[in-house]
Amino acid sequence: MRGFSFSWKRFIGITQVKQKIARGTGIPTTKSGMERKIGAAIVKMIFGAK
Numbered sequence: 001m002r003g004f005s006f007s008w009k010r011f012i013g014i015t016q017v018k019q020k021i022a023r024g025t026g027i028p029t030t031k032s033g034m035e036r037k038i039g040a041a042i043v044k045m046i047f048g049a050k
Contacts (some may be wrong), residue, residue, distance in 0.1 A: 009015050018029040026047050 007015070021027075022029045022033075028037055
């Protein structure tokens with residue numbers, strides 16, 4: 001079927017729980033999101049806030 005994909009994580013609600021945690025704590029749950037946040041914190045420590 002075109003345009004149809006199935007995700008078991010979405011089906012049982014893991015995705016929604018992870019989104020709520022990320023929004024509530026401000027900490028991303030994806031690998032790329034964590035890397036981006038850590039990288040930004042390191043740059044901020046080195047160069048300071050502008």
